[in-house]
Amino acid sequence: MGIEIKPENTIFTSTQMDIQDLYKCVHCGLCLSSCPTYTVLGKETDSPRGRIAYMKAIYEEKTYLTPRIVSHLDSCLQCRACESVCPSGVPFGRLMEHTKSYIVNKKKYSFFRSVVNKFLYKVVFPKQFILSLLSIGIKVYKALKLNKIRILMPGFMIPLDKMISDTPKEVFRADGSIFYSNPIVKKRSVALLSGCVMPIVQSDTMRATVRVLNKNGCDVFVPESQKCCGALNIHGGDLEGAKSLAKANIDAFIDLDIEAIIVVSGGCGAIMKEYFDLFKNDEEYLEKAIRFSNKVKDISEFLIQISIIKPENNLDYTVTYQDSCHLSNVQKITSPPRQLLEQIEGITIVEMEDNKCCGAAGVYSLFHKEMSSVLASSKMDSVESTRANVVISGNPGCMIQINGEASKRKSPIKVMHLVDILDEAYSYAN
């Protein structure tokens, strides 16, 4: 076959991948058409089955991480759509996380990519102050009114500009505050994950979350020592970085006397429900992680569980709901958000035909512009064909992506978080 075996081609030992997981795949191909990259390219090389075959071939030392193989593995969105249709129960997400980590360990990313990775995973996400700098940057950008010159901008700047223009003035700080609910309703206590990007870019949504929870009788505590959830580190192959973030969060929340840890980002919730995967060899944290994960609740599942007070306002919107990949494919939450929307009078829900990944996928869009924008565009086509005037989502990444695509098309469609619309349905009565 002519492939030279290189000494660096050691097995995935460095990442502790469970090799049994690889062999669960019986190459039946049933996952192919659920995979966004396969659907766009029509190539086995960029399909779940193909990626698993590459992992197996590397493990069996039939090849090594060649640049071509790296590029096919790296084009995976980690959306885990394949995992949810796989009849063999192949834990694709986990396999891919280990594989990415293997790519990083073997230094197979380009120099530029490695530097950006390090900067993002070691500096930006874990350190809230960098994010604060970012928020100052945004303020300066706005003060200079750079957004007034959108006509002069190159196309790729428009989504970014849109995101900046939509950023609220005030950030939402995880400063240990407790927001008390209306004392008339039966009391519950919950803690809230503030996250890393949301408190800046979507701080209004964070405030809305607090109001909606308060309205429904929940006191909301926002621990100060919490950190970024680590999802982006895990997806980028920085398992060690993710572990230390996970530990910090476990420590911040584990001893609180609360009913649930509320998360309003599908991606964060998904990873927090899987923290125990990181601590297979750390008994102390494994036990804590399991307890922690059991408390993590997406806002929609929690609100359905406690059954909410019916919103008073009539909202005359036609909405379509965007299933965030990690909410639907990993957390398996698809009906609670829809059930919540149904409780708002006046709202008409129209389903999109195609519910594939929108191409946001964390930092994916930074490194795979082309694929990301093809997916964004096809998502927007599905959105537009519903004739909805509002898109609802439970994940900030999807919201930014769809918003960006909408502004590229000059579409008047509004993108809202599920809690934003609930808040609107409650607020006038308050």
Add this chain to the structure above:
Amino acid sequence: MVNSSLIKELKKIVGDDYVMHHPDELLVFQYDGSTDKALPDVVVFPKSSEDISSIVKIANRYDQYIIPRGAGTGLSGGAVPMYGGIELVLTRMNSILSIDVENRLALVEPGVVNLDLSKYVASMGLFYAPDPSSQISCTIGGNIAENSGGPHCLKYGVTTNHVLACEIVTENGDIIWLGDKFRNVPGYDLLGGFVGSEGMMGIATKIIVNLLPIPQSVKTHLASFATIDQASFAVSSVISSGLIPSAIEMMDKLTIEAVENVVKCGYPDTAGAVLLIELDGSNEEVSEQSKQIMDICNSLECQDISVAASIEERNALWRGRKGALGALGSLAPNYFLVDGVVPRTKLPETLKTISKISEKIDLPIANVFHAGDGNLHPCILFDEQEPGMAEKVLGAGGEILQACVDVGGTLTGEHGVGFEKKEFMYKIFSNSDLDQMLRLKSSFAPNGRLNPGKVFPGGPKCFDMGNYNTFRS
């Protein structure tokens, strides 16, 4: 080995992005859904019939084999390039070109995914009937090449009953049409011969299929029985009562366990076998027939019989059935799926023989199959890493097929012969039968350039213009 000028010429036709030839990349084109494996020398992704015609002509000049490939879900090694050559992947040709609602016809490209067609025409009140369990991924082109069936073929027939015409590219690069959108065509029915030819007679590039109106009402029953014998008897009783359910599927205990492990769709864990019986038609018809089904099953002491109350429940029942093979994959690293057909009345007897074979080779064999047509799918679970396993499993597969043939059945219900089962062809065909089949194939593809080494026993070349009577002697 391929030379660089071949690559250059191919790239000229489809563009650089759509030719792959580096050995590392090619690793993922060496398999399909079966256990066979072999690497192609180059992989090409054409976009049109014209592309394919040019590629075929180039292959002729360079003396290369051409192996068509759809989604690669085949279960008999059909798309595996056993002798290398150019793998022609048709996934980019995936447009639904036109729908004629009045005449209920669709003109599609071969790479269209089976289920996508049904989804696309659903809003017009139509569906495409052949529904292989792999329908979420497999392509219409692959379906034609394998003459695929599916659970609902009991009532609706297999692929060949739903294809009206096909544009094909022949071995010398000509583009021709077989059949016509009118159901009766003067002259020979060449389309009938082409469907099921496993990529050896030509490459399907456009296809006209027949669509059916979505039935007014559908009822899916889940009946559980203590033993597989009782369930088999129920199948015979239902069919002999004159009812034609749209599907009758059986799953044995091992399969039920596997499915519930992974898919969780509510099959009872106390059952020795379950049947999925689906009825469709007008409201009155279906509720009347449903009563009859209930009566028959109850009179045969079924443990329980229920009807799916909602679309979700129905989908869950089918998700279990359609995911059964994959779910079995969760029990062992590999499975070998045998695809034999027996007369319905011989089901219990054949299943007993299978369970004896399972004991003998000391490997579990699960049974999940289209019971209504007697199309068995015994699934041998094994681990290919263990030495000597491959021969053991192949041997057992052979014994099972022999058992099917012995009771008056046949070799394949729907998965094709491919590479995997070609040596078994002698079991049901005489030399003269095979000769005749070969002459038909050779009249389309005399040089054996298209998908060599499949269907006919022997190597890639020995049967080119061959004569089985001489070949075997």
